[in-house]
Amino acid sequence: MSTKGYYGRLLEIDLSTGKIEKTRIPDSDIRHFIGGRGLGAKILYDRLRPGTDPMSPENILMFMPGPFVGYPIPSSSRTCVVTKSPRTSPLEKKYDHSSTLSYANMGGFFGPEIRYAGYDGLLITGKSEKPVYIKIEDENVSIEDATEYWGMGTDKFDKIFHSRLGEGRYESCYIGPAGENLVPMACIINTAARAAGRGGTGCVMGSKKLKAIAVKGSHMPEVADLKRYNELLKKIRGSFMEKDDSVMNWRYGGTANALSSSSGNGTQAVKNYGEGTFAEIEEIGTEANRKKIWKRDFACYSCQLACKKSGLAKGAYGAQIVHDGPEYETGTMLGANLMISDLNGLHKLIYDGDDYGIDIISTGNTIGFLMEAMERGHIDSGFLDGIELSWGDVESSLELMRKMVYREGIGELAGKGVKALAQKIGKGSEEYAIHVKGHELAAWNIPVGSTYWAIVYSTCNRGACHMNGGNSRGQDGACLRDSLGACSFASSWYKDEVHYRHILSAITGLEWSEEEFNKAGTRIYTMEKMFNYREGFRRIDDTIPEKFFNNKFTYGEHSGAFVERDEFKNNLDNYYESRGWSKDTSRPEDNILRDLNLEFAI
Amino acid sequence: MEDTITTRKHSRRHFLSRITYGAGGLVLLGSYGFSITRDNKNGVIRAISVDFEKCTGCRTCESVCSEYNNRVMVNGEMLNGLSNPARSNIRVYHFNPDVDIPSTCALCEDAPCIEACPVEPDPVTGRKALYRDDKLHTIVNDPIRCIGCQSCAIACAEKRAGVIHPDPETGNPMFMCTLCGGDPQCVKHCPYDALKYMEMPADRDLDKLAPEKLAQIMIDKFYNV
Numbered sequence A: 001m002s003t004k005g006y007y008g009r010l011l012e013i014d015l016s017t018g019k020i021e022k023t024r025i026p027d028s029d030i031r032h033f034i035g036g037r038g039l040g041a042k043i044l045y046d047r048l049r050p051g052t053d054p055m056s057p058e059n060i061l062m063f064m065p066g067p068f069v070g071y072p073i074p075s076s077s078r079t080c081v082v083t084k085s086p087r088t089s090p091l092e093k094k095y096d097h098s099s100t101l102s103y104a105n106m107g108g109f110f111g112p113e114i115r116y117a118g119y120d121g122l123l124i125t126g127k128s129e130k131p132v133y134i135k136i137e138d139e140n141v142s143i144e145d146a147t148e149y150w151g152m153g154t155d156k157f158d159k160i161f162h163s164r165l166g167e168g169r170y171e172s173c174y175i176g177p178a179g180e181n182l183v184p185m186a187c188i189i190n191t192a193a194r195a196a197g198r199g200g201t202g203c204v205m206g207s208k209k210l211k212a213i214a215v216k217g218s219h220m221p222e223v224a225d226l227k228r229y230n231e232l233l234k235k236i237r238g239s240f241m242e243k244d245d246s247v248m249n250w251r252y253g254g255t256a257n258a259l260s261s262s263s264g265n266g267t268q269a270v271k272n273y274g275e276g277t278f279a280e281i282e283e284i285g286t287e288a289n290r291k292k293i294w295k296r297d298f299a300c301y302s303c304q305l306a307c308k309k310s311g312l313a314k315g316a317y318g319a320q321i322v323h324d325g326p327e328y329e330t331g332t333m334l335g336a337n338l339m340i341s342d343l344n345g346l347h348k349l350i351y352d353g354d355d356y357g358i359d360i361i362s363t364g365n366t367i368g369f370l371m372e373a374m375e376r377g378h379i380d381s382g383f384l385d386g387i388e389l390s391w392g393d394v395e396s397s398l399e400l401m402r403k404m405v406y407r408e409g410i411g412e413l414a415g416k417g418v419k420a421l422a423q424k425i426g427k428g429s430e431e432y433a434i435h436v437k438g439h440e441l442a443a444w445n446i447p448v449g450s451t452y453w454a455i456v457y458s459t460c461n462r463g464a465c466h467m468n469g470g471n472s473r474g475q476d477g478a479c480l481r482d483s484l485g486a487c488s489f490a491s492s493w494y495k496d497e498v499h500y501r502h503i504l505s506a507i508t509g510l511e512w513s514e515e516e517f518n519k520a521g522t523r524i525y526t527m528e529k530m531f532n533y534r535e536g537f538r539r540i541d542d543t544i545p546e547k548f549f550n551n552k553f554t555y556g557e558h559s560g561a562f563v564e565r566d567e568f569k570n571n572l573d574n575y576y577e578s579r580g581w582s583k584d585t586s587r588p589e590d591n592i593l594r595d596l597n598l599e600f601a602i
Numbered sequence B: 001m002e003d004t005i006t007t008r009k010h011s012r013r014h015f016l017s018r019i020t021y022g023a024g025g026l027v028l029l030g031s032y033g034f035s036i037t038r039d040n041k042n043g044v045i046r047a048i049s050v051d052f053e054k055c056t057g058c059r060t061c062e063s064v065c066s067e068y069n070n071r072v073m074v075n076g077e078m079l080n081g082l083s084n085p086a087r088s089n090i091r092v093y094h095f096n097p098d099v100d101i102p103s104t105c106a107l108c109e110d111a112p113c114i115e116a117c118p119v120e121p122d123p124v125t126g127r128k129a130l131y132r133d134d135k136l137h138t139i140v141n142d143p144i145r146c147i148g149c150q151s152c153a154i155a156c157a158e159k160r161a162g163v164i165h166p167d168p169e170t171g172n173p174m175f176m177c178t179l180c181g182g183d184p185q186c187v188k189h190c191p192y193d194a195l196k197y198m199e200m201p202a203d204r205d206l207d208k209l210a211p212e213k214l215a216q217i218m219i220d221k222f223y224n225v
Helices: A027-033 A036-047 A110-116 A154-164 A202-208 A227-241 A245-265 A286-292 A329-333 A342-355 A359-374 A395-407 A410-414 A418-425 A450-459 A472-486 A486-493 A501-507 A514-535 A566-578 A590-595 B060-069 B112-114 B152-158 B185-189 B209-223
Strands: A009-014 A022-024 A061-065 A079-084 A099-107 A121-125 A132-137 A140-145 A171-174 A188-190 A194-196 A210-216 A292-300 A309-314 A321-324 B026-028 B034-036 B044-050 B072-074 B078-079 B091-097 B100-102 B130-132 B138-140 B195-201
Touching: A009 A140, A009 A410, A027 A036, A027 A514, A036 A079, A036 A099, A036 A121, A036 A472, A036 A514, A036 B130, A061 A110, A061 A202, A061 A418, A061 B185, A079 A110, A079 A194, A079 A202, A099 A188, A099 A202, A110 A210, A121 A132, A121 A329, A154 A171, A154 B091, A188 A202, A188 B138, A227 A486, A227 A501, A227 B072, A227 B078, A245 A286, A245 A309, A245 A329, A245 A486, A286 A342, A309 A342, A321 A342, A329 A342, A329 A359, A329 B185, A342 A359, A342 A395, A359 A395, A359 A410, A359 A418, A395 A410, A410 A418, A472 A486, A472 A501, A472 A514, A472 A566, A501 A514, A501 B112, A514 A590, B060 B091, B091 B209, B100 B209, B112 B130, B112 B152
Parallel strands: A009 A121, A132 A210
Antiparallel strands: A009 A022, A061 A079, A061 A121, A079 A099, A099 A194, A132 A140, A171 A188, A171 A210, A188 A194, A292 A309, A309 A321, B026 B034, B044 B195, B072 B078, B091 B100, B130 B138
């Protein structure tokens, strides 16, 4: 018997040998690392030899729903994809293939179905010779030929794959052409709209020649204290059902609400992060989308916020397109950051990105970098195979994205991201290559609120990521949510008597004190840090691009904003100090590791 | 159909080609599903109606249905059970282009499912193995007398929404709405007010209730593609 709330079981599939195993998770790992992102980090640390090539058969691609996933706990459907990143590298390589771990989570219905099938996670290793998909129905697991689907965009794949799976409601996730073509910034998609977007998860999946996973299950994990669980469920459902302004705002605009507010606050990525405010933001914001694009709201499993918006775009860019978006990230990275305010064009860019299965954040960042390089004269259209790339140009952006996905001409290099491009271009272009550890920054700009955002990006364990907190408390909290499978957008409702830890206690029958719960978050973040430290990442890698120190905003209320170099250094010192990490190397001190039950990492 | 619209559930697919449109008019309204252009001759029935424009596909209805209809006794207390949503009597079908179609028993006045049941009526109660509850008008199975022939499931799939599915082991019909004893939990808990327990004309036209048909109507309505 495993801890209640878990099966204590992983499904492991080796695509080289075709071997399928069901393995036990030690109870101590469940207690210490909870599940999802945390358990994934522990498994990766335990099993991967330092310096493992992320593209090699040895790398493990994990799909890790947390212990909340499968239960109808509102907004708790998330699955964390954990693997070794094909995107990151340290300044001084300890191994040829030094890289951080990667984690990317996605909502929807795929994670719950993994749990219904009787597993707490899927671990994929090896590499198939031909394209395959994995089909799981409870105990029945098979590796099926996917040759006919290879090359197919995610939208078309989603439309036809399910009709061929046989009876019952399967849930699935899959890669598009970007993952198949081993584009480093490829992602994994489900329901043609939701992405485990960041950190090259789709590239790793493609390297295993794995097109898709389909899963269907008839089980339900037990809970330890059904009465207490039911009472908590009633309370938390009730708190959303009050439909206060916050609930209604999520439904009205989803994350796209932040397009306008972030622009007003000067925290938006605009013109390759050169500005924090976009003059034309209202052209692509919530109101414009409500009026011109969005047709319906849709939700993940048991979610009362329905932040996703299905829209219809018409206009110059091909046929009518039905697709989700824009959200804050997609709307900023392919909109504001590229100075694009043509809503139909933006919609087409987002659709193509998702259809290709490419990380839209890194893609938008990379195209923005190339636009700036053109503007500065560091490259010319010859470098871009004749594309006259300039700010606001939808057609050129579409073409560049296509080239990245099919690794055509300049696309081969551009698909590797801004770090690789800057190395090739030289001429000081590294200054405005907006990445940390090789992973591109997301849609939140740094200078306004830099005490927070500079720490978010510089210290994040998967390279630059906006979902990382700006201090140890925020970072550990994000670890806990990602490990439980809870969505960060709904976190503010889970407080006091319906706090996550009470629900976890009811499910598992293990009482989680506030101190123990927070400590688990710290443990998980530190585990990830030790994985990266083992790969050779040090304090010098925890930085932000030079542009933020040297460039001042010129537009809007926050004109003049930039990051003070000394202030950043001090904030980083304080951050390490608060965590008990060395200010020189960034390594967690031995006493900290022991206290967190991570003595094996010393 | 495959290239334009795809469901994630296909157990009725082989029946679909045999479904034909009825003569009666069925119109989708902005709220609560259906309006009936046919004259109302046979009174009203209380059943669950869906506003397909409001549904977000969150499947909360599936959760609360299966929780309530799979209650368990713990220490002498009846508690909602744990719920794999596949055990729910209301099912949400997802389609691409993006629409979600909740589907549940319509309590059809003419009940093709009961009509199809080959079990002789009980001489005392007059009930077949599938019969209508006197109070709530729900469709109820008598598992003792049921022979598991699946005729009801086939009738529902051919003539109506295809709600009834045979139990894989016994063949007995599953997924008939219980109305949760008169307080349907799906209606009570729908976060988006997409479900309503309301009076409807008993002889309303139900010929087009199959999720695939409804999905096409909604796709046309939302996206016109």
